[in-house]
Amino acid sequence: MSQARQSVAAAKRIVVKVGSSSLTTAIGGLDPSRLDALVDALAARSKAGSQVVLVSSGAIAAGLAPLGIGKRPKDLATQQAAASVGQLxxxxxxxxxxxxxxxxxxxxxxxxxxxxxxxxxxxxQRTFSRLLALGVVPVVNENDTVATDEIRFGDNDRLAALVAHLIGADALVLLSDVDALYDGDPRRGGARRITEVADESDLADVIAGTTGASGVGTGGMASKLAAARLASSAGVPVLLASAADAATALSAADVGTAFAATGSRLSARRFWLAHAADSAGSLKLDDGAVAAVVTRRRSLLAAGIADVAGDFDAGDVVDLTDLTGRVVARGVVAFDAVELPAMIGRSSAHLAPEQRREVVHADDLVPLPHRT
Incomplete structure (x- = not known):
């Protein structure tokens, strides 16, 4: 068994995400037998000594049948109404x-x-910590009743990855209506099943769909793959499996696709900078500054900045890009956007005394992995 599968099987704190299609019928409404089967597996893992956090989609889908709606609505107001009923x-x-x-x-x-x-x-973080200490099983969902642009493809998959790091989970399990990762659509035949992902090279030929098969969810394999990459790059091993195999996934972990942890654990602050915080603008860096920031992990100085974009204040998070526009890092900027144009490209000796400090300090900066 791979190290990733061993880690999932032995995890003392585990996040499990389940999609709408694994909990509901094709016409909407919860399927009690499927939900109970999932809970059976989660409860067994909990009783075995693990702390379990469940990230569950399904509020909108669960609200369709009670409201007499035949398929997932497209307008936001009806989605929110369905979520309001379905969440209960x-x-x-x-x-x-x-x-x-x-x-x-x-x-x-x-x-x-x-x-x-x-x-x-x-x-x-504090709420999760206290609930787990009290022996409670947290059930997490996107707050669809008040969300606006947050109701979009893939949110709960990404949310599960964020929660996994936020609580310091030892593993993440993504359950869906597909039994593993394939390099193409398995419904069309000829697709190759991928059982282990050791690094990005194992994903080079993968074409992931962006819609689910059931019509009641918003995900698809692309969102699960993105979530698995996010978590594994931050040091959290991931298992992608079918919800029908939940009992095995949460015990022996010898089903589905396992993603090895490819990166080291970031501090909560650095993970927040890299994956959770919104960017308020961007700074374009010359080649020397890119090397200093990404390779040597140095602070960003005004001399290395080629351009400024966005309307941000000191203390906001900004993207740092190379000359082609590719984002190479993120960080907390120390100056307002209006201050920087007069400073860019200038060495500290040619700046006013109050401007002779780092634009983004190394302690407030995190390089981002580049994927081809």
């Missing part, structure tokens, strides 16, 4: 099902703000 159905079903094992669930509804804003991010 979803959390009640989980609470009832987990109660069979004398396990208590706690609901956490998150929006992008809760991981984008640093203060919210830290509050979420």
């Amino acid at each position: 159905e979803l959390v009640h079903a989980y609470a009832t099902s987990f109660a069979r094992y004398d396990l208590t669930v706690g609901q956490l509804l998150l929006t992008a703000d809760d991981v984008v804003r640093r203060s919210h991010y830290r509050n979420a």
Whole structure:
């Protein structure tokens, strides 16, 4: 068994994400037998000594049948109405099902703000920590009832990866209606199943779809692949498997596709900078500055900046790009956008005394991996 699978099987703190299509019927509404089967597997893992966090889609899909809506609505207002009704159905079903094992669930509804804003991010960390210490199973979902542009393809897959790092999880399990990662659409035949992903080279020939097969979810393999890459690059091993194989995925971990942890664990602040924070603008760097920031992990000085874009204030997060526009790092900028144009390209000796400091300090900067 690969190291990644061993890590998933032995994880003491694990995040499990399940999609709408794995919990609901094709016409909407929860499928009690499928939900109970998932809870059986989660409860077994919990009873074996692991702390389990469940990131569950399904609120919008669960609200369709009670509202008499035949398919997932396209307009935001109806999506939010369905989520409002469906979220009650979803959390009640989980609470009832987990109660069979004398396990208590706690609901956490998150929006992008809760991981984008640093203060919210830290509050979420504290809430998760206390719930887990109390023996509660947190059930997490995107807060679709108030979200606007957050209701979009792939959010809960990405959210699960963010939560995995936020709580210091030992592993992430992504459950869907597909049994593994394939290099093409397995429904069309001829696609090759990929059982182990050791690094990016194993994904070179993969073509991932952006829509699910059932019509009730918003994901697809592309969002799961992006989430697996995000988590594994931050040091969290990932297992992608079918929800029907949840019991095996959460015990022996010998099903689906395993993604090895390819990167080292970042501090919470650096992970937040790299993956959770919103960028308020960008700084274009010359080749020397790119090498200093990315390779030598140095601070960014005004002399290495070629251009400035965006309307940001000191303390905001900005993207750092090379001359072609490729984002190579992110960091917290020390100057307002209006201050920088007069400073760019100038050495410290030619700046006013109050400007002779780092534009982005090395402690507030994180290089980003480049994928071809």
